[in-house]
Amino acid sequence: MSINQLVYLSQSTRKMSAEDLNEILRVAKENNQRLDVTGSLFYNGGWFLQVLEGPLDKINALYKKIERDPRHKNSRILYNEPAKFRTFTRWSMNMTNLDDRQADKYAQLVEVIDAAKTDRKIGAMSPAVSLLKIFKE
Numbered sequence: 691m692s693i694n695q696l697v698y699l700s701q702s703t704r705k706m707s708a709e710d711l712n713e714i715l716r717v718a719k720e721n722n723q724r725l726d727v728t729g730s731l732f733y734n735g736g737w738f739l740q741v742l743e744g745p746l747d748k749i750n751a752l753y754k755k756i757e758r759d760p761r762h763k764n765s766r767i768l769y770n771e772p773a774k775f776r777t778f779t780r781w782s783m784n785m786t787n788l789d790d791r792q793a794d795k796y797a798q799l800v801e802v803i804d805a806a807k808t809d810r811k812i813g814a815m816s817p818a819v820s821l822l823k824i825f826k827e
């Protein structure tokens with residue numbers, strides 16, 4: 691089945707605690723598994739960056755629901771394209787809190803979020819494409 695990958699950037703409406711993030715992750719994992727959606731969610735200094743991948747209709751409907759969530763605002767789609775393969779095959783959803791500097795790939799991921807915030811490219815690549823590449827490698 692063909693799949694799409696959607697990447698968006700948004701701002702949290704308040705500072706997220708570890709418990710807040712875990713609660714988002716808990717519900718996301720449960721729902722996404724049912725929808726055949728995989729992906730990853732990154733949080734850094736009040737910004738969310740999320741990758742959703744799965745069947746196009748499922749991804750678009752899920753994004754519409756997530757977008758309305760009052761825990762974040764100003765959501766902006768950076769990327770929504772068909773893909774041959776999933777990048778995050780192992781996770782119905784995964785959370786990386788980049789405010790915790792122990793995070794794997796910390797520097798690269800912070801750079802992606804910074805570039806996305808300011809609409810900057812990283813080399814010749816858009817932030818969303820850079821993000822997907824980090825995890826394909």
Ligand SMILES: Cc1cc2nc3c(=O)[nH]c(=O)nc-3n(C[C@H](O)[C@H](O)[C@H](O)COP(=O)(O)O)c2cc1C
Nearest residue numbers: 714717718719721722738740755756759761762783
């Ligand atoms: C940044 C962010 C990312 C989210 N990601 C997901 C997600 O991947 N899947 C999901 O089902 N809900 C996600 N949610 C939660 C949804 O907005 C919504 O609260 C939830 O899907 C409602 O689930 P329910 O219909 O089972 O009550 C996210 C919320 C936020 C703030």
